Each structure stands twice: as C-alpha cells, then as structure tokens.
Amino acid sequence: MSDFAALALAAFLTVTAVTHFLFPAYFRTLVPRWLPSPTALVVGSAVAELATAALLFAPATRTVGGWTAVALLSAFQVSHLDAAFHTRTRPGFLGSPWGVTARLTVNAAYIAWALAVTAG
Template identity: 50%
Template sequence: MHAIAAVALAVFLVVTGVMHFLIPGYFRTLVPAWLEWKQFLVAVSGGVEIVVGALVFVPGTRQGGGWAAAVLITCYLVSHVDALRCARPDRPRLLERPTGAVACLVVNVLYVAWAVAVAVSAA
C-alpha cells in the first residue's frame, strides 16, 4: 500500500508539473498578485514538481523526494492563504469565495500530509 501511495504521489506531481507548461495561464492565476515574475515562478515550480515527482517515484530517492514534496507543497500554501484573504462571498467563482478558498487550503494541507506519509513510510 505504501508503494501505491508513493507512485500515486509521483504521478500527481509529474502530471501537475507538466500542466504548468501546457496551461500556464491557469497556474499564473494562482500566484498571489503581490508576487512578480508570475510566468517565471510557474515555469520553475512546474519543473521542480516534475523533478520531485521523479524522486518520489524511484524507491532509492523516495524518502528525500517525499520530504521535498512536503516542502514544495507547503510553499504553495502561501497562495492559498492569499486566496482566502482575498475571498469574498459575492464572487462568481466558488474558489474565490471563502468556502472554496478554505476547501483549497484544506486539500493542500492534506497533500502535505500525503507527502510526509510517503517520506516516513520510505524510511
């Protein structure tokens, strides 16, 4: 079961990383307005996700990859906290409302827990 969770995390990271390059416009919308170089940040984070996913996939580097994934996803929490700060109940998109922003934040905390579980189980 641990290997399945690790491989699933690896695939999740690699696919998400590739999507940064296929639909960068979407990922730029996730970067907080106060950060500059959105296109650069999206490209770098996509590349890092692909590399970290590869580390998680290989059993010999799985533990380090799991910890790297936990750190990377924790860094993304900044954008979700910012989205929650900017959320308003009258916004047309669910993810721009407080309920949707909280849901995104909770899901990403669960992603961090998933990565930590992979790292710990690989030890």
C-alpha cells in the same frame, strides 16, 4: 508508507506539472499579486514538481522525494492563504470563502500524503 503511495504521489505531481505547461494562464492567476514574475513562478513550480516526482519514482531517493514534496506543497499553501485575504475581490468558486477553505484543506491533505511517504 507503501510504494504505491509514493508512486501515486509521483504520478500526481507529474500530471500537475504537465498541466502547468498546458494551462499556464490559469496557474498565473493563483500566484499572489505581491510575488514577482508569475510566469517564471509557474514554470519553476512545474519544473520543481517534475524533479520531485523523479525523486519519488526512484526507490533510492523516495524519502528525500517525500520531504521535497512536503516542502513544495507547503510553499503552495502561500497561494491559498493569500487567496483567503482576497475572497471579496476574486471571482469564481475558488476565490470564494468556501473555495479557499477547500483549497487549503485539499492542499493540507496533499502535505499529509507527502509526509506519509517520508515514513517509508
């Protein structure tokens, strides 16, 4: 995969991490109810995204960064799968069956992007 794809993924993860800090209340709504400490999970995921982005920005650690991104984005699928079980109790488009399907699909595409980066 090109350097551009890795750098674009790094930039994407950086922007996403920053939005976790700017809009924590929104991201707490994405944390499944059965997980403890939504605030800590939002902050932790933002820090993990920044660390992953740093790995992707550096050519020497880009492959490790790609695999780290795969793991991180795969962990986020838990939130989207959990939403699938609560489509009747969550308001708004992202909580609807179509919204959950979109969330799962888009996140799967992000995982594919990260996998492509691991191929170097």
